[in-house]
Amino acid sequence: MQLLSYGSRPLLLMVVVLLTAACAIQPIPVPVVESGPQVVNVYSARHYGAVEEVMERFTAETGIEVLISQGSDQSLIERVKAEGAQTPADAIITINAGSVQLLADEGLLATVDSSVIQEAIPDTLRDPEGQWVGLSQRVRTLMYNPANVAEDEIPTTYADLAEPNWQGRLCLRPASHIYTIALTASIIANEGIEEAERIVQGWADNNPIYINSDTRILETMAAGGCDAGLTNHYYLGRLVSENPDFPIQPVWANQESTGVHRNVVAMGVLEVARNKQNAITLMEWLATEGQGATSDTLPGGNFEFPANPAAEANPIIVGFGEWQVDPMPMAEYGRNQAEALQLLERTGYGFSEN
Ligand SMILES: [Fe+2]
DSSP, X not given: OEEGGGOOHHHHHHHHHHHHHHHHHOOOOOOOOOOSTTEEEEXXXXXXXXXXXXXXXXXXXXXXXXXXXXXXXXXHHHHHHHHGGGOOOSEEEXXXXXXXXXXXXXXXXXXXXXXXXXXXXXXGGBOTTSSOEEEEEEEEEEEEOTTTSOGGGOOOXXXXXXXXXXXXXXXXXXXXXXXXXXXXHHHHHHHOHHHHHHHHHHHHHTOOEEOSOHHHHHHHHHTTSOSEEEEEHHHHHHHHHHOTTOOOEEEOTTTTXXXXXXXXXXXXXXXXXXXXXXXXXXXXXXXXXXXXXXXXXXXXXXXXXXXXXXXXXXXXXXXXXXXXXXXXXXXXGGTTHHHHXXXXXXXXXXXXXX
């Protein structure tokens, strides 16, 4: 796999030469697009290293080169919309089901009718219309430092962190990040707007330290800078893999009520993709061969839970215990996001680090 800008040299050169010639006659901008049978261009919001082993293995096994262009969910969606039919992207990978659903709602994603995907991925983890598919599961949940949290105050629900005993003791991610927005959107869907507002108001009133990195949240907690907070499970998995004595404990939230907030890494193929079949091949491969616990799989490379139930999960995250999940259909996650942002703003929840 290579970054988008490092495409196949001879082809790129040819495109540049042709472009130069074309421009001499008629100065209409023509997009430089990688195409051909051996390439797939992917806009990806995964941010766990520029080159993921799983993509390198895909290329080794299929001969199809994966050219990745990275950005946040929000920025990549805006790019796809702005580029329209000229987009060089064949597929998009987001870190939130709600994000890819927004593109589906705008009619920008192809309907992929694939029996491979239908057999590999449970229908709860993909779009019923076939416009996107979840490829790995991530759980956003409670974390605490047992050295600083008494046993009788260990939080078990998202609402617990709104209680006044957490005043000045929390680390939370700012509202500008999609993880906070998606979690808040799910609380609105489950609890209704009034109760969601009470919970988020309580978080904000507890004057958390806002840190825009789940890894730094956990490290700050381990160093005693805060006692509890919320992160995605795989950041703890990664830190525990580096240091088995890393002192933070996870608690799966809301196990007696709604279940814990689970989201997916989701992939959709663009309707205007020039390498549509390659994109579908990548999607099918990631849903099958690319699933597993090892570092050359999509979930395993990042300590996520596989989306394919036939695949193994990494033993470190299996060791965090079984979880009851919020059964909310993935397609719902996008619907409350705008309302979630407004709620976060209303309550004075932080939008940046403090
Ligand atoms: Fe992440």
